[in-house]
Amino acid sequence: MTVLECGNDLVVDDCGLMFPDDDHPGVDLILPDYSYVIENADRLRGVVITHGHEDHTGSLPYLFKDLPHPVPIYGTRMTLGLIEGKFKEHGIKGVPLIEIKAGQTIQLGCIQAEFWAVNHSIPGAVGIFFTTPAGNVLHTGDFKLDQTPIDGVHTDFAALARFQKIGVDLMLSDSTNATHAQFTPSELEVGKALEPIIAHAKGKVIVASFASHIHRLQQVCDAALRAGRKVVVTGRSMIQNTEIARKLGYLNVPDDCLLDAFSINNIPPEKLVVLCTGSQGEPLSALARMAGGSHKTVGIEAGDTVIISATPVPGNEKAVTRIINLLAKIGADVYDKSRALVHVSGHAGAEELKIILSIVRPTHFMPVHGEAMHLRAHARLAQATGVKEENIFILENGESLELHNGSVHIGEKVKSGVIYVEGSRISDTSDYVLRDRTSLGSQGVVSISCAVSYTTSSIIGAPVVVFRGVSQQENQQLTDTIKANVQDIIRKQLANGKRNGALEREVRNATSFLLQESIKQRPLIIVTILAVA
Structure with a gap:
């Protein structure tokens, strides 16, 4: 902007x-x-x-x-x-x-x-x-x-x-x-690469591209028609953008060459080209669901050809590689930019x-x-x-x-x-919230609860320690060590007059240090001090 x-x-x-x-x-x-x-x-x-x-x-x-x-x-x-x-x-x-x-x-x-x-x-x-x-x-x-x-x-x-x-x-x-x-190559060169791949494919052809790349979609459709194949469009943004482009005259595909994804059961695979979203490895995209076997209408089988007609945006490389590996396990023949000029x-x-x-x-x-x-x-x-x-x-x-x-x-x-x-x-998500989410996803969380009496400066009952997503969460010895450490810290801090947030902070810091020393992990630590009469 x-x-x-x-x-x-x-x-x-x-x-x-x-x-x-x-x-x-x-x-x-x-x-x-x-x-x-x-x-x-x-x-x-x-x-x-x-x-x-x-x-x-x-x-x-x-x-x-x-x-x-x-x-x-x-x-x-x-x-x-x-x-x-x-x-x-x-x-x-x-x-x-x-x-x-x-x-x-x-x-x-x-x-x-x-x-x-x-x-x-x-x-x-x-x-x-x-x-x-x-x-x-x-x-x-x-x-x-x-x-x-x-x-x-x-x-x-x-x-x-x-x-x-x-x-x-x-x-x-x-x-x-x-x-x-x-110089960046011409878009026309992509069409020259797509045509023989689609023409010689044995099973169905699935092409994943950016939904807004209307020129690319036109070339895929042209190659499909010349190979005697029908075109199926799936993926919300792909369907929406192709409808808009056809309505405005930017995408020219005869009506009888386009099929609804729900009406392809009786069409031989070698007569189909599927245009879909998912070129960036998005987990909920049409291509990802096909690769995982969860797409409602289109499946991928051994011998099918998948063309990823895009370059991964920085940060998406792992997601795209994950999809390619899933496709390879199925037995699909996968083309990306490293194998042919399917994208410029x-x-x-x-x-x-x-x-x-x-x-x-x-x-x-x-x-x-x-x-x-x-x-x-x-x-x-x-x-x-x-x-x-x-x-x-x-x-x-x-x-x-x-x-x-x-x-x-x-x-x-x-x-x-x-x-x-x-x-x-x-959302009102802050960088602090994102750090917490990252910590939860990578290191897990430890929740510590303890009831105390500020009147008598004493602990009421034993602390409760709960692990989630921590590699040693079933280690009873570690749990007992944390409980003993928490009790020791609370007694000392109560004697020093610490209350509420200050008390929770001391427990959190001490537990973080203990976990780092014992298991070399720094999970998110949530401490709750319950004050009772």
Whole structure:
């Protein structure tokens, strides 16, 4: 999420989310902290979206639930189609969704936004050129320079050359593949690899891909039809996105070539191609359920072919490997990027990034959309193409740039951070809670309860010690040692006048040290002191 401010006007540029990794147990989605936007909602003139991927649209339902009044969202037809489906799922109504096209210009207060075509892994992707009284800002959005695009849409070099003549004071550019030294291959090359695999497969073919990768889905469908196979779509987001894409004319598949997953029992396996979710190893995805034998309608048997048409997002490698191993045990023939060119990125490689920098020739540059190593690599590319080192900015979340008369410098910080979503609701989960969850999952928990009398400074009965998920939980000698240690600690601390939380803290620390010394584990320790008369 990027926010542009000019005078009394504010515009949000993209509104995405992140997916959790192993450090976020129990968390389903991670949103940017958009409290600054809520606090300035009276100045918000609109939201502009470059394309329909989750990392650019996923926070919209949550933001618009919290806004005191709706503002217009501007995007291409495909982008708005996906947003509309998302809002319907969240029960959000009354938001103006305004379709724009590449080449169109809109005015949002004192901020003018011109949309220009880029090629990406989803139809309807655009970049945005912002013109303001303080200066001009170019945001590329996510892009690549595919010269043989599936839908015929190229990244608009003429628009970039025109922006260069006008003057680009600050450029924000996609850094995802800045560490990849070469050009990103064309999406057309994936189709060339998919066709013979599908044509020569003996059993059914299952293709797992991102549900929003409409160009990829089109190529799979084309290959299936040429091989005389019907197409089955399964997985909630895959079904939803294919319906939207077909309705809007971005996915062309004859009706008689699509089958419902519940009606395939009498179709020979060699006549089927199944499009499904699960390319990232998600445990509840269609592919994971097929591999585990729990999918309601589609099973995988020895001799079937599975194509994982995606690259694991960092952090998902283990989950994907787990699925591949399950498929291998079944006897499926598995193809991924390491075996054939069944996936190419939708992001520009280093040489493409240098081409864009050389065309635009921005005065100032800020790499965006990537991890720290990608941003640094992109900064080096900008410097190599002529941007002065002192004019290159790598910012952290919450930091800002101020643009005035063509000059750019670091501005004031604003409130930032992340918001966790669990289930369908925003949660109040803190980093402390996440640490507890991680500890519970990796080390287990020990619960200690003890009744004491503060009147007589004595222990009432014996402490109760309960283990859960601890490797030595059936070790009676360890349990007895902890009980004796707890009694000793409590007696000493009662004699020193310790009460309540202070008493619990002493017991917790002493037990943690004992467990670390005896079994080399540090489980979560919960201490409850019950005061009785």
